[in-house]
Each structure stands twice: as C-alpha cells, then as structure tokens.
Amino acid sequence: MGSFLERIAILGVGWYGFRPTTPEVSFREMVFEAAVRAYQDAGDINPRSDVDSFISCQEDFWEGISISDEFAPDQIGGAMRPTMTVTGDSLQGLVHAFMHINSGVADVVAVEAHSKVSDILTLSDIIKFAMDPIYVRSIEPKNFHFIAGLDAVKFMERKGITREDLALVVEKNKRAGLSSPRASYASNISAKDVLDKDFIIYPLSELDIAPFVDGAIVVVVASEDVAKKIKKDDYIIIKGLGFATDSSNIETADLGKATYMRVASDMAYKMAGITSPRSYFDSVFVDDRYSYKELQHLEGLKISEEPSKDLREGNFSPQGEIPVNPLGGHLAKGVPLEASGFSLLLDAIDYIRQGKIERALVASWRGIPTFTGSVIVVEKP
C-alpha cells in the first residue's frame, strides 16, 4: 500500500430529509436541496466553476432505474463535467474523492449520496437480489435478516455477549438520538422494552434492527491548501481513510467478526499514524444498524476488546470515556442506504463543530448481505 500524499479537508456539508417518507420531493430534488446547502456551507462556492469533479454513490436496484448514473449530474451541478458513480457507501465515494485530489485530477470534489427508500415497495425482495443467486438466494430465505442472526449468534458466543447487552445498545442509542436533528426514530425507551419484543430473527427483535429512512447528503472536499484559502481554519481534516471487503461469499467471510472493519481501520490508522485508537479518539460514530453490530464493529476497530464490559460500565455513553454514537447512530436516525456512512460523518462533524470533541472515528458498513466497511478519521485542523 502506498503512502499518504496530501491531506484533504471537508469544506462543507448539506443534508435534506431524514424522515421515513419525503413525499414533497423526488430523489433528484432532495439531492438538489442538499447540494445547495453544501455549496453554501463550503463558502458559497459555485459548483459550475469551483468544483472539479463530482461523485454520486447509488445502486440501480434501490432507484428502480437501470443505469441510475444517468440521473447523477444535473442536481449537483455536474453536467458536462467529470462526474461518475461509485456503487458503494458514501464513505467509499469519499475515498474516490481523496484519490481524485491526490492524483491531481481535482482540487475540489463534491460527493453525493441519497436514499429514497420510501419509494421501494418490495425492499425485502430487492435485498435478497444482493445474495448469491446460486448458493444463497436459491434457498429462498424467508427473512433477509437471517445472515445478521447467524453473525450475531456467533459473535455473542465468541465474546460472551448477552441479549441484555444488545438491549442496552438500543436503549443508549435511541435515547442519544433525542439530541439529534436527524433522528426520526429516537425515543426514551428502556432495555426492558427491547427485551419484551418478539424476535424478528433470533437474537434480534424489531427494536434491535434500525429502520430505513429517506435522506440526501452532499459533502464537498478539497485539498488542504484550497480549504485554507476558502475557509481559513473553518474546515475539518480527513487524516486517514480506508475501506475493505472481507469476502462477498457468506461461506468464506468471517462470520461473527468484523474483519472488513479491521482491514479498513488498519489502513486508515496507518495513514493517520494512529497506534492506540482507543486513546486517540474523543468519540466514535459507527454503524449500528443491528444492535450487535455496534459492539462487533468496536472490536473490529480496535476500540474495545471487551465491548460488552465497556458498554455495561457506561464507557460508550454520551458522557462516558469514549462516547459511541452520541447522536444516536442508525438505530435513532434510520439507515439512509448509500448515505449511511455520510450520516455518521455528519454526526461527527456536528459534534466537532459544536466543540464537544476534536477527533472522531467514523466507520460504516454496507449492510446485509455484504462484508464491506469504510473508515475515516476526522479532526480539527
């Protein structure tokens, strides 16, 4: 793996939605709203003259459009410009932006991701289409969460984690979400409420599984030199980033472990020169679309070897030693498809801008049935 050449900076962010439905806008209008806000936040830049390349993160099947890339450029100002799609999580799109800047193609890049999941009538069937057509889809799973169920059981057995621990994660995150402007699913519930629910798939109840949500996010990044010129010191540095796929085949991936997070975070930590992640970061914003995933990811990220112990001791609470998802994570906000990574990044940026922390770790997962994760290290300049 090569060396880190030039740090990049987040110039501006804009978002729209984060509601279960957004009937007042099409997905393109939603992205336009987010883009306008992002360009304004980035120092009122003009995308037609000030942005060098544009990246959209989307998948055909979510959109109900074959070649959904066709619909990428107009609403972000990318027509007749270098615009492309990365069919991955928005943090993967951000890594491509980093590469555009470091290869010399661009100084300023806009990255877009969105979710119009409320338009999807057959979500469960669409997700099954992501499973291997011969070895997995053909068994006709009744419930796409079954992979999470297998993964959770193996992880819990390996680490001695109980159902009560998972319920504590839900309680912590749903409550933390009450302080977020984007958390449609935040609530003041208790672990007992979670334990009282029936299983969707053992060991996960309805409350252990984050619902989906509509939303659009645009992030504008630039080389640090350009960021200084436009925003002086009012920007956020991306100090390290990484992404990795374990294996796309369920039978060859590490069930019960977030190996993808380990590989991705090792890459990001190496780039950022971080040797003790637990002591380095002030807060962690990590994918928790299943309650157990928060704990599993924290282990993969080398934040905690005994995540359930840390959880029970309150170390991950918003007031704890290392707050984890202090604005609620996906359990409170919902999962905005490819924008999931950016929604965690937005929380980290909010926290940094509010002066609550200086350094944050953001880690996203692509969801069932994938074993792909992305990690970025963000901090004050």
Next chain:
Amino acid sequence: MKVNIYLNKRVAVIGAGLTLFRRRLLETPQEIAWEAARKALDEAGLELRDIDCVVIGSAPDAFDGVHMKGEYLSHGSGGIRKPVSRVFVGGATGVMTAIAGWYHVASGLCQRVLAVAEEKMSPSRPHPQAIFKYIWDPILEKPLNPNLIWIFAMEMHRYMATYGIKKEDIALVSVKNKRNALNNPYAQLGANITVEDVLKSEVLVWPVQLLDVSPVSDGAAAIVLASEDVARRYTDTPVWVEGVGWTLDNTEWPARDLAYARYVEFAARMAYKMAGIERPNKEIDVVEPYDPFDYKELHHLEALQLAKRGEAPKLLKEGVFDIDGDIPSSPSGGLLGVGNPIAAAGLMKVVSIYWQLKGTAGKMQVKKPVHTGLAQAWGDLMQAGTVIVMRN
C-alpha cells in the same frame, strides 16, 4: 476548472486478460471475472497477494440479475480482504474502470491495482432489451415505452441528415470491424461481410439494421496497473497511462445535439491536456473508439478530434482507419466484431491498445509502428464519455 495540470505519479499497465466474448457463457459472473483477472495477473507476473486494491466495473445490475453487483463480483475479482470498489457510468464503465485503476495508483493510495470489468447480458429474459426499458426517466419517458434502438436510430438519422452521410458509408465500419475481428481469438462475430450484406440485413428501427449493431454478449476483461517503480521491476515494456478524461452530459437527451458527441469531446480534451497532445490526428497512432453501432465509431472519431465534423466517413472510405491505415481504428474488431458485454467491452478496448503498444497483439497488430494509443467508451443516456491515452 482544473483538469490535471500535473501528474503525481506515473502509472503503467503491466498485464491484461480477456475471456472469450460469447452469448450464453456457462460460467457464473464471478467465474468469468476470475478467469480474466487470473490471466491479467499471469501476464503481469503477479499473484493475488501482491495486489493492494481492486476496482470493478460492471454496467446495469439487472443484466446479471444481482443487486449490489460490485459486492457480488468482488470475490471473483480477487477482492478478498482488500479495498474493493465498483465504478459505474453506464456503457462508458469499461474505460472508467481503467481510469479508476489509474487514480488508485496515481494518488499514492495503492501501488498495484487489479481492474476487472464483467458483464453477462444473456441471462436477461426474454432479451437484454427488456432491461433497457428501465433506463428512462420514470415520469416523463417510461410511460412512452421507448426502445433503446429507437433512440439510437434517431441519433443515427440525425448524424446522417446533418452531414449528408449515406447508409453505405456507415456500413463500411461494420465491414471493417468484423473483418478485423477475424484476427482476434476472443471475438464472437468475426466475419467477412460486404456493404451489401449490411444493407440487406433486417431493419430493426430505420435506419438501424441488424448488421449495424453489436451482439448480445457475455465476457470479462482485466488489467493490472502499477506505480512506476513496481512496473519497472516486473516488465521491460510497461505501457504508460498518460491521460484520462471523463464527462457526463445532463440527463435530458431530447435536448442534446444528436449529431455530435460534445461530452466525448470534453472527455478527450481533458485526456489530451493531461497527455500534452495538441494535434490528436497527428499524434494518436492507433485508436479504439466505442462502436456498439457502426455510426457510433464515426461519431466518436469526430468527437475525439481525429476527423472533422461529418468527415469521418470520407476518411474511412479512403482507408485512413483500416488496420494498415494512418490511424487504425478498432483493430481488435471492436464491439461489432468482438462482442459487447458492456463494461467488459470498454475494458477490452483498453486491453487492445495495451497489447498494440506492447507489440503483442499478434494477428491484430497494426502495420505501422505505434507509440500513442487511445481507448474510448460511451454510455448512459447518450451522455457519458470516457477516454484513456496510453504510450509505450
């Protein structure tokens, strides 16, 4: 707008692999992706453990019938416990895959990258055209149930009407490319046909006839890219990526000038600027323009500034684009002759230029000495152009 004023690192292609391009390959998408990847690794002299990052290219997910196709293909593309991502610009994806591979290395993020493009069109039932029913604006266009060939017929008609081009002049592209494909061991539809054969073939949507169109195909292609120091360790004949460019026009194709691919011109100008090319028609020695339809090769040669607007058919007639001409075009046989597994076809064009510049194209090798080559792809709603310039 800044368009690559300087290059941070030189990047070379050091290996390439192709599968057969065929209709109804029996292997799974993962299996053909691996076949191409393995061949590329073999040519580069590398093993999978040497690869830092994997880039995947594939066009509509619906062709393979798999959602999150990049994730699915990652296993077959060697993307196991590595950084893997998939890029997508419709039909222009194949060349974009090479471009993304380039910037993985040029940025300093990786030193050795495997770029793999795969497509299986034939599983679509009853025909891949069914997939194209869902590429349109869902509110304004889908209710009209347009057919893909129908809009390309409009574009072809417009091109012919604007410049006074005859069908028989365009048919010469199909004749040339299918003849070139006879020299290509991977080709699906190499043939010695005549202009008469094209003009007598079934009319699909006037003026598009059966022999004006590339076939339905399955296939995969792969290349290995490496940083300069790595490349020099593994080969004495690296082929350097000297310029890349990509452009997406707006979505509203009915408002577009259908006679001229302005977005391809923009992409080409970006690549030429990077490669320091000022007079493309004098400096490009061999070209692989995207030719899913015969008129598209001419259309693209003009947008690439290798012919003036409306004059590509004249140069074609004079033999300029023949395999022994001044600027051999589609010496591989192109999509018309080799086949059109969308993303794989675009990367196949990059592979073709790589082999030409390396001098290992075998019977496909053009007659003149070549030092600078260009591959181009096109896609989305007649709006995406991707261009790569390479030198030996």
